[in-house]
Amino acid sequence: MQLGLIGLGRMGRIVVDRTLAAGHDVVAFDLDDAAVERAADAGAEPADSIDDFVDRLGATKRIWLMVPAGDAIDVTLEELEPHLDGDDIVVDGGNSYFEDSVRRAESCPAAYLDCGTSGGPAGAELGFSLMVGGPQWAYDELEPVFDAVATGPDGHERMGAAGSGHYVKMIHNGVEYALMQTYGEGFELLHEGRYDLDLEAVASVWNNGAVIRSWLLELCEEAFREEGTDLGTVADRIEGGSTGTWTVQEALEQEVPLPLIYTALSERFGSRADDGRFSRRLANRLRYGFGRHEVPRRE
Template identity: 45%
Template sequence: MELGMVGLGRMGANMAERLVGHGHHVVGFDPGERARDAASSRRIVTAPSLVELVAQLLPQRVLWLMVPAGEAVDSTLAELLPLLSEGDVLIDGGNSNYKDTMRRAAMLAGHGIHYLDCGTSGGIWGLKEGYSLMIGGDEAVVERLRPLFAALAPDPDSGWGRVGPSGAGHFTKMVHNGIEYGMMQAYAEGFAIMQRKSEFALDLHQVAQIWRHGSVVRSWLLDITANAIEHNPRLEGVAPFVADSGEGRWTVAEAIDLDVSAPVITLSLLERLRSRESDSYADKLLAAMRNEFGGHAVKRSE
């Protein structure tokens, strides 16, 4: 099957390479020349512009977008729309907000263009292990593109599926990432407790390795946690700053809108925000309060 890949960053290029390895013809485009050159070295045919990318694909075309969520998706769609024909398919494999996806799908449907949203999980390991794909959109179009999804998934018949209409794929991936926040936070807190118990001198990598086999908390996240600790036990050079790419915030907002209690996901998001406060006014004020009401000592900054 023939596919155009728009966006040849690390994940987009990995997905393209996996498809090529399964016998699919992929033509890729990225605005960065270095990204295009790197993709070319991986047997991926590249085009220097979106115009030339579309020209190299036969109708009914299939284009997979791996670009950052938000304005980048809208601007890419605006550039692509005049180049496409009725019956073409666009797949957004990034982490777009599902509400934006529903809006875009309705707009493109008015031009006779199919729009699928594909929540994609697997990170840098997906090239080797396969990707988990949560797909929203027209069922017949998803079925027609089964060979692509089957090639990207860990197994042709598992790890992927159409989960509902337009928006459902990105909604499901949003919740997936919210859960991921909570799981990561729990692991981080647990290992921090063990690291602080200095009299036991625990080998945290050993503990992680034990838990990876047979334990009820075993998971892929624990696997990569064990790798991180093995390579850098004291986490030297790693700043205590945890970014978030939006999905956790959207999950918390959705939980509030739906009157669903989600304290673990919410607190894990707040902990990420807290990690960025190098000079916390709130913490200073708490210390000052304790001094005012109880005369507790205040540690002075240097």
């Protein structure tokens, strides 16, 4: 099969490499010329514009977008759409908001598959976990590519109608936030607690047979090994947050309580306050107000 790939960053490049390794042909485009050159070195056919990209694809086009969620998807689709018809397929493998994917599926002349992708660049060796929404025929048609990009046939599944793939991935990310938060809390207590512990050793022994073993816990072990048991110079600031915000918004709309995911999300926002949380500072001052407790002051 021939696959056109747009977006050759951390994730797109893995899609290229795994698709090529499975014996398919890849036409590759990115706004970054150096990324296109690197994909060409790996065996892809380089394209220098969207027009060139579509010219290099056969009459029936199979296209995978791996650009950042948001405007980059709409801009790319706007350029692609005059070249597409109902026999063509477009996959969005990024972290798009599911309602945007529903809208795009309705307006795109091609069959549109929203594909939640999990595994991250670090999971490249194993292959990804793919959660796909959209028409069954398009999913079936792209099965050889999904087999290649995922861990294999068990690593991808059609979730349902348009939007469902990105919906499942959004909630996957909410779970990811909460798991990171709970590992963080456990290790914080171990770090601050009664014993002088080697946290890499704790993570390692937990990863060998413990109930709470997981890939994230293996990544905790790696972090302590590489940064030290006190995490060295790693700052207490957590970026990201869009997928977790959407998960919490959806939970509010569906009236489903998600206290753990909400707490994990709010910890991210709280971590970004430049000089500490205002609410924590006010609570500090109020304890003086009612109790004349000493007020710890900033340097």
